[in-house]
Amino acid sequence: MNNTYDVIIIGGGATGAGIARDCSLRGIKALLLERSDIATGATGRNHGLLHSGARYAVTDHESAEECIRENMILRKIAAHCVEETDGLFITLPEDGLDYQAIFVESCNKAGIRTEILDPDEAKRLEPSVNPDLIGAVRVPDGAVDPFRLTSSNILDAKAHGAEVRTYTEVMELIREQNRIIGVQAYDHRAKEERKFYARVVVNAGGIWGHGIAAKAGITVNMLPAKGALLIFGHRVNKMVLNRCRKPADADILVPGDTISLIGTTSSKIPYDQIDNMIITPEEVDILLREGEKLSPQLAYTRILRAYAGVRPLVASDDDPSGRTVSRGIVLLDHAQRDGMEGFITITGGKLMTYRLMAEWATDLICKKLGVNEVCRTAEIPLPGSVESEKEVERKMHGKPIAQKRSSIARHGALATEIDSRDSIKNSLVCECEEVSIGEVEYAMKNLSVNNLVDLRRRTRIGMGTCQGELCACRAAGLMGKRSPVCAKKAKEDIVSFLNERWKGMAPIAWGDTLRESEYTTWVYESVCGLSDETEKTSMP
């Protein structure tokens, strides 16, 4: 087996995937290692907000400029991952209108288009907005789907020669004197250790990057900040809603695909808790209390789930107390900083700036490798974004309208590869999100799906109202059809999928959500007899 590459990228979030793509487009042979599935860290655990930069305009001019630039680029290169909803920064009576003037001025300075709206006009544009608002500013915010974005980058990276290994966890960095020459990793699926070598190793592990750097004896001082969010059952708002005031808790409501998201809270947590995200009742309380101020409807809209992500905030190198954090992009060349050759860390930043982070990192990789190629990721569209939705739709026949449009939203131009020849292929696996048998088969074949949870990230299976009630067993059946799985493994997969769904429902388990999850429990435990499996798998 050839295990030598030009570059090894650790971390399968948007940044890692972006670096893999950028490297491959520049002819660099890249290997991406991810301990779990793609987009499982902070990439998949945020608002999915296509920032215009307006949120940072007043406090962080540089981030604001980066955001609006990347915003415009993503609309072009990742059109199928982006929804151009626009956003409103609303002023409530308790906020006062003073901030609005500073806000608009700062936005204009950063190159962010603004439009001050009359409150009545704002209500007309966005009927769900708090009717008490006294001011509103329209900005080019939007929604971006982090799973699609990461997956498309991976697809394109692979198409240009990159190798991607998920469920492969880096255990050690292989060091030769003052140089990192490779990694020793554990393949969780094959259950074996493997070694990979490269001239440059990139640490793109987000918050986990702290631990990866530590394997090389290097300190990257990360400050884990937990952000909790709530997902509402359907779209409440058409436009992104923000408060026009200094950024605070729970002041962004984003419409994303079929749902709306309110977030976030912000609380520091100890590093050893980053794999143990628990949503507290207080966090749910804050999210609801503040969320209702953006849109009063949230008070009686069904909540699907709660979740939290960890921001990879980095303490400034020159501040030993760790209080001064940078929200900007942090690129560390450990050769310069720590005298460790062949190792770089890219962190900080935001989902919004993943491409720019990848560009910076790849520029540095090129320098180290002596490669003289320029970055083209800002011009070349991602797979799926090469044609407009209308053009794709013209090529697709035979699918019911909602199914057709849902699959185009998820896969863009690649939706045409979904088999829709007959009514069996068009039968639904996930009814809430309109995922057909053909689409599941397409995802299993092309998008590196190892289990039901991976399948969810590729297709939205189980992300709808019923949270897996109807689709889990159907999808498990299709997984088993692809490659023979023993019954025990298939059952374990369903249990882990459903338990992961329950994890998000537990913090908000009341009303219809509780009724639904009780029904799901009854179906799977009492009817299908999965309760035995639950006990076994929950044992350490």
Place this chain on the structure above:
Amino acid sequence: MNIQQNTVSENNFEQCIKCTICTVYCPVAAVNPDYPGPKQAGPDGERLRLKRPDFFDSALKYCMNCKRCEVACPSNVRIGDIIQSARIKYGPKRNTSLRNYVLANTDLVGSLATPFAPIVNTAVALKPVRFMMDKVMAIDHRRIFPKYAHGTFTSWYKKHAAEAQAAFPKQVSYFHGCYVNYNNPQLGKDLIRIMNAAGYGVRLLDKEKCCGVALISNGLYNQAKRQAETNLASIRTAVNENDLDVIATSSTCTFTIRDEYPHLLSLKNDDVRDRVELATRYLYRLIQSGKVSFKFKEAEPIRVAYHTPCHMEKMGWSYYSIELLRMIPGVEVIVLDSQCCGIAGTYGFKKENYRTSQDVGEPLFRQIEASGADLVATDCETCKWQIEMSTTKPCENPLTIFASRLA
């Protein structure tokens, strides 16, 4: 912890827990694979339409609006209303087809047809005419049209009944509907005979328009709303000013006025809703409370099979009609399984729905044939047409049977 103000969502569709019982009970989903079924067309689809209105699927037109999904739903989701509302909100805004206009405007067509009833009835029964209607208007040539009466119920009433009815000390208001007015005035006369025997005079509303059910299902919402407003105004006069209950002989008219007006046309009716009911239920309650009693004549014993129309199932009122029939000496009542006959008003007249319509009704038709009944009874006029066309049995309103056996 501040739990949401209401733990049950105000967005009715969010109460759906995807149990899918509705789809199991949907008569259309069972026979027409092009219809996605109530769960998907209703709560699931609503969520997608809220994401983007162009997720509206034109297959929603296959919904018959029978509301059996709502009866089946254990979570109180107004599935049928969600589907019909989606058609109103997201469906084609203009009703372009002449066919739909003709089918929906029962009032207009009825007024034009009744003066020439003998000619119209003969014409629409002719094969070449039916063939033409099929080709030109997409009204299925196999469908047998209901016969029009020669002269309307209201003109008869004004000439021959109004004066005598006003003389009764107790009064009730009657919403006769299009069927009695244009097709079967005899049913109206039967009701008057029964109510008179009970000591009640029957009055008509100041102004009555078609309840609008056919307009709603054919996409003519504005007209439906205008007619509903007229009807509600007349009902308010009867109830609030004259303190009269309003009874109807058609289950669908009753259901539309009581439930579809507020749910689909956004017209509040809670001030009068409880005073509008079906004549069989009204009579049953009068009898049960001991206020009235009837004398019946001796007659041949007959076996009557009662068919529960979908909207009776939804209102939960077929019990009253069945019990009323059981009070008639010499009438043996058997109750057919409650299942849709497939006609659904104007639905079954349309060429594209003919097959679905007959497939839906098939199990019912078989049960009727096997029942050994002399006569089928039902409270819905369109069920009657469908049963008479698709089986060998005659079909009548329970009140007609009741009246025919009064002493």
